[in-house]
Every structure is written in C-alpha cells, then in structure tokens.
Amino acid sequence: MADELLSAPMTIEYPFTRTTGPVIGAFLTGLREGVVLGIKRADGSVVCPPTEYDPETGDALTEMVELTDTGHVMSWTWSGEVREHQPFDRPYALALIQIDGADTAMLHGVDVDGPEAMSTGMRVKARWRSEREGHIRDIACFEPEVTP
C-alpha cells in the first residue's frame, strides 16, 4: 500500500464586482478626492469609516461629514516580518487610527522605522497616493504627524 497522499491543485479565478451603495461608495469616492468622510449618528458621534446602518441601533445613517486626514493611534501591533501582499516592502505598524472628529477607528498601516517609534496616542497623518482610484489604499499609509 502506497503511503503517498493524493493531492491536486485547485485554483479558483473568478471575477466579481462590488456595489458599494450610497455610504461606502461616498467614502471611497472621497478617498479618490483625498478627503476622509465619516457619518454622523443620532447621538452626534461620528463613525469612520462610515457604515450604512448604525452599529448599535441599526438605524439608517445618512449625514456624511468631512473629516481631516489626521488622527491618533488607539492601539497598534508591529508587523516585523515582510510578507507578500503587505502594504510595504519593510516592517511597519498595523494600527487602529481614530481620525480627528471621529469616535471610531480605522485599521491602517503606519510607516515608521521600528516599534520604538510607535506609541499609543501618537499623532498621525495620512500619506496619500498621487494616483488615486477610490480604494482604502488611496491612503498609502499613515505617518507620524510633523508639528511645525
């Protein structure tokens, strides 16, 4: 009896489109224009990235608000090993970033030299790509905010 296990390649390639709807679509369009949009909840707090429905009550949300491209790091982890499909060819921080004026955080990369340059609460600013297409990666990454 052979001790060889049967194996076969199975590669699925399949095209999809995505209908983003009125809220996510507006957020992505904003990114293309270099603008970060959030959405206001009934209690006045702001969700960013915006959601179509209130995360707690389920109410439909419609009031988009323009935010800045700066914020602070709520929490972070160091990604020290470079792997395929990561945003950088060098180690970076994966961080929850609360945009100024928002009450929730978005996940993005922070480009710094090492974990010693990261700290919870640190100020960051978006580094935009020059060619933008309406995608979360239109923000290339965040980087420490330089205060004049």
Next chain:
Amino acid sequence: MGETTKRNCAVIGVGQTKYQSTRETSIAGLVREAALAALADADMTFADIDAVVIGKAPDFFEGVMMPELYLAEALGAVGKPMLRVHTAGSVGGSTALVATSLIQSGVHERVLTLGFEKQSESNATWALSLPQPFSVSVNAGAGGYFSPIIRQYMESSGAPDLIGCMVAFKDRQHALKNPHAHVHQHDLTFEAVVDAPMLWDPIRYSETCPSSDGACAMVLGSEAVGDAASKPVAWVHGTSMRSEANNFGGRDEVSPQASRDCADDVFAQAGITDRRAEIDAVEMYVPFSWYEPMWLESLGFAPKGEGWKMVEEGATTHGQGDLPVNCSGGVLSSNPIGASGMIRFAEAALQVRGMAGEHQVEGARKAFGHAYGGGAQFFAMWIVGADKPS
C-alpha cells in the same frame, strides 16, 4: 416525531424588493428594503423581533465570505440571535423552515427571516461550474447539469416537445400581474418562446430563469402574535425538509426519493389526502420550464408520467386551471437564488392571506410552497392555510 408538541406558527408579514439587476444598492441596502417591507406589513419594527434567520446561496456568487456577519445592523439583529442557513438553491425554503421551528418550539415569539441574492455582482451559472479536483468538469452551468435529467423525463413520459415552452409562456404571463417580478415581457408570444435559441438542448433560452438581485423577508409569529395581528395571517400546516446524495447508483434523478419523502411528510402533517383537490395554489421551484411537470408528479399532484398533461390542459394556469402553479411568475420570472425558495413560501402565504394582488387565486385557503437545491438533492416544503390548523 412529537408532532403534537409543535406550537402554531403564523406568517404575519411579507416583504419583497423589486427583483431586477441593480447597481445602486449594496447587499446591506437590499436586505434592509425587504426586511422593512415585511415589518411594515406586520405592523412591527425591528424592536419587536426576537431573532433573525437569514439564507443565501453559496458565498462565491457575490464573493463576500459569510455576508451575514456584516448584515446584523441592516437587519436590526444587534443584540439578538442571528443564524445563517445554507442548502444551495433550496436555501430560501430551508431558511423559512428553520425560522418556523424557532416559533414552533416555543423559543421565540417573533422571528424575522430573509433570503437574498445579488447576482449582478458576478455570474452564478459559471460559479456553479468550478472545477473540482479528481472530478470531470463539463463546465456547463446549472442548465447543462439539468438538461439530461429533463430529457430523461421527456423520453420516459412521452411528453410532447413543447410542454416546456408552454410552462415558460404561462409563467411569463403570470409575471405580468406581479409588480415584483423581474421579467415583464408584455409582447411575448408563444411562438417567440419556441423560436428562442437552444441553450442547453432541450432547454431553450426562453425556458431558463433570469439572473436577479433581490431579497424576500417574512415575519413569523406564535399563535398569540398571529391572533393579535391586524391583517390576515397564514398559518403553517406542515413543514418538511429532506436531503440526499448528489450521485449514487440507482438514484432517481427525475423524481428523487428525498423529494417524494418530503412531499409525503408535509402533506401528512397537513392532513391532506387528495393533493390536487385540496391545495388551491402552488408556488414551486421551477428554474427550467420542464421542472413544472416533473415536480407535479414527484409531489403527487399528478400520476407518474402525466404531469405534462396538466400543463397541456391549462390546469396550472392562473384563472383557468384548478391547480394554479407559480401565479407570481415563479423562478422563471425572478431568480435572486438565495431568495427564490423564500419567495415561493412567501407567495404561498400571500395567497392564503388574500394579499397576492392581481395574481391572487380567488378564495385560496391552502397553498403549497416548495424549493429544491443542489443537484436536485435538497428539498424544503411547507403548506400554509387561511385557517388555524385543527
């Protein structure tokens, strides 16, 4: 099986989107629309709902893995149980039945159940043809899978060649009276159905279902909720599901054992002995026209080999026959896959509530909802009535 311990369950509200191809609405927006319509019909809000049971066809139809996980807010399910059911094309029916069991068991008083599909995000026919390791792939889509089974039925029953076209023409005529239906071909002629290109011999293009986006929702309630409802409700008289393997020696692919067993079970629960006489309206899952006569036989509405005669006589035509089938236009006129089974169940409920609008079967008291999925291997059926089960 402890049938006597089951509590009564009623359909209190039904909500449907328009079935179409839409590039404006997100998946969340799509399910929201149907859910709000069902709640409005039930005179309820999300706050009244105890649990949400959702179903859709395989995830690679839209390319969103486990989409239910991001639909909790859109469906008002935050802080409540939310379950997903998955039985391929029959999922809309199975989902309704899982939701029903939550009422029948006494666990919940009010359950929102919903099925959806957004076929415009991809192309489900070819998603059904993904090659599998160690298997022959004919890359033929659903129609390619079912066409030999249909031919087997045609040959064994001796049905005339154009029975399938008659079904397709009838369902498209029915669809004209259903504002939710996707396909509205006002000028369609029988000749045009016959002259349509042959897609998967013997299935013409005109005999296949469309690719639709859409969602269908129902609010189910306990006996107390049903009694208190302001509009007529549909009472559940029987529910059944069956499964069998896709491939095995001796399998009857035209009338699978699981289909026959499921039908026997659900009719027995409802105390129905003369199926054709006692059912007033049928909503059955017919994605390819020939499945109407095939299921008429498998479900026991017609003797074996004679389902096609009911089609030919017009027995299944709304306003003409004694057993109108798919007055909504059926799957042949709207096919948001994950919702298609639930639409059958919901349309059956609308019929006995007297709320089916222009496609209402006058005086309908008992209706049959049916769904099948996979390689005709998963079955879900229910019987609903205007009166409470005795």
